[in-house]
Amino acid sequence: MNRIINNETIKKENIFSRTFTLTDNASGSLNVIKPGGILDIFQTAAGVHADNLGVGGRYLMQNGKCWVLESVSYKVLGSVLPHSDITAETYFRNPGRLFYERDYIIYDKSGNKSIIGTSRWLVIDIKTRRPMLNAIDYGCVGRDECVMPMHEKIRYDFSQAEVSGEYKIHLTETDIVGHFNNSRYADVIFEFYPFALKDLQIDFIKECKSGENITVKGVDGADGVYVEGSVNGERRFVAKFNY
Numbered sequence: 001m002n003r004i005i006n007n008e009t010i011k012k013e014n015i016f017s018r019t020f021t022l023t024d025n026a027s028g029s030l031n032v033i034k035p036g037g038i039l040d041i042f043q044t045a046a047g048v049h050a051d052n053l054g055v056g057g058r059y060l061m062q063n064g065k066c067w068v069l070e071s072v073s074y075k076v077l078g079s080v081l082p083h084s085d086i087t088a089e090t091y092f093r094n095p096g097r098l099f100y101e102r103d104y105i106i107y108d109k110s111g112n113k114s115i116i117g118t119s120r121w122l123v124i125d126i127k128t129r130r131p132m133l134n135a136i137d138y139g140c141v142g143r144d145e146c147v148m149p150m151h152e153k154i155r156y157d158f159s160q161a162e163v164s165g166e167y168k169i170h171l172t173e174t175d176i177v178g179h180f181n182n183s184r185y186a187d188v189i190f191e192f193y194p195f196a197l198k199d200l201q202i203d204f205i206k207e208c209k210s211g212e213n214i215t216v217k218g219v220d221g222a223d224g225v226y227v228e229g230s231v232n233g234e235r236r237f238v239a240k241f242n243y
Contacts, residue, residue: 014053014091014092014138014140014141014142014143015089015090015091015143016045016048016049016052016089016090016091017087017088017089018044018045018048018087018088019085019086019087019088020041020044020085020086020087020088021083021084021085022037022080022081022082022083022084022085022086023083024082024083025037026040026041026082027081027082027083030194030195030196031081031082032079032080032081032082032196033080033082034186034187034190035186035187035189035190035197035200035241036183036184036186036187036190038074038106038115038117038186038200039072039074039182039183039185039186040183041086041088041104041106042072042074042088042090042104042117042119042183043181043182043183044088045088045089045090045104046090046102046104046119049090049091050067053138053139053140054139055136055137055138055139057176058176060123060136061126061177064125064126064127065123065124065125065126065132065135065136066123066124066126066177067121067122067123068121068122068123068124068204069119069120069121069182069204070099070120070121070122070203070204071119071120071151071153071201071202071203071204072117072118072119072120072182072201072202073117073118073119073148073151073199073200073201073202074104074115074116074117074118074199074200075115075116075117075148075198075199076114076115076196076197076198076199077113077114077115077116078108078112078113078114078115079108079114080106080108080114080115081108084108084109085109086106086107086108086109086114087106087107087111088104088105088106088107089104089105089106089107090102090103090104090105091103091142091143092138092140092142092143093142093143093144093146094141094142094143094144095134095136095138095142097133097134098122098131098133099120099121099122100120100121100122100123100136101118101119101120101121101146101150102118102119102121103116103117103118103143103146103147103148104116104117104118104119104147105117105147116147116148117147117148118146118147118148118149118150118151120150123135123136151201153203154201154203154226154238154239154240156219156221156226156238156240158217158219158226158228158238160219161217161218161219161226161228162217162218162219163215163216163217164192164193164216164217164218164227165191165192165216166213166214166215166216167188167191167213167214167216168211168212168213168214169184169208169209169210169211169212169213169214170210171210171211173210174209174210178209178210179207179208179209180207180208180209180210180212182204185202185204185229185237185239186200186202188214188216188229189202189216189227189239189241191216192216192218193218193225193227193241193243195243196243197241197242197243198241198242198243199224199241199242200239200240200241201239201240201241202237202238202239203237203238203239204236204237205235205236205237205238206234206235206236207236208229208231208236208237212231213231214229214230214231214236215229215230215231216228216229217229217230221240223240223242224240224241224242225240225241225242225243226238226239226240227239227240227241
């Protein structure tokens with residue numbers, strides 16, 4: 001179930017724009033949109049856009065393929081208040097041989113650019129779980145411009161990280177293939193670091209499933225807070241943020 005309400009949809013070439021009204025679920029006690037709310041908007045806009053272009057998740061699954069989110073990041077430029085109308089814009093960059101990159105812009109109700117983001121995706125073979133080269137055609141030309149540089153993968157020594165707590169995954173938090181919903185990883189981070197984040201990057205390593213307990217560890221680095229999520233000692237994601 002989406003945690004945001006759709007008001008309007010506009011599609012122009014490969015640029016997708018949608019207006020949302022933020023609900024209580026998208027915000028917390030900080031009176032700003034939560035990290036999970038931001039990623040939820042990204043995910044919803046990206047999903048509808050891909051469906052409109054004929055390369056959505058259900059279409060790929062019918063053809064033995066699947067989108068896999070490898071990494072996502074965002075930066076906050078201005079405040080986005082709860083219960084306000086915002087506009088989310090997203091578009092594909094021109095694809096590489098292996099990776100598919102997508103940019104996002106969230107505008108406040110006055111049209112000011114408030115949040116920018118980017119994500120990197122793979123298309124894999126469902127049976128072999130291996131990446132597929134040149135797997136899809138958008139049906140439109142991608143864009144060379146980007147709203148923020150694609151980030152490098154997070155590499156950090158977590159040996160000194162301290163356990164912040166555990167998060168149990170419930171069935172209602174999983175997607176159609178039974179994996180922990182991508183936007184919920186930000187909720188896990190917010191559970192133990194309930195701050196208004198200036199930026200956030202999450203690198204996904206292996207999917208989490210219903211019933212699993214994610215052990216969250218964190219450590220302060222020179223350029224931000226680093227977080228590791230693991231299940232039974234196996235690393236599932238890493239993240240970095242500032243607040």
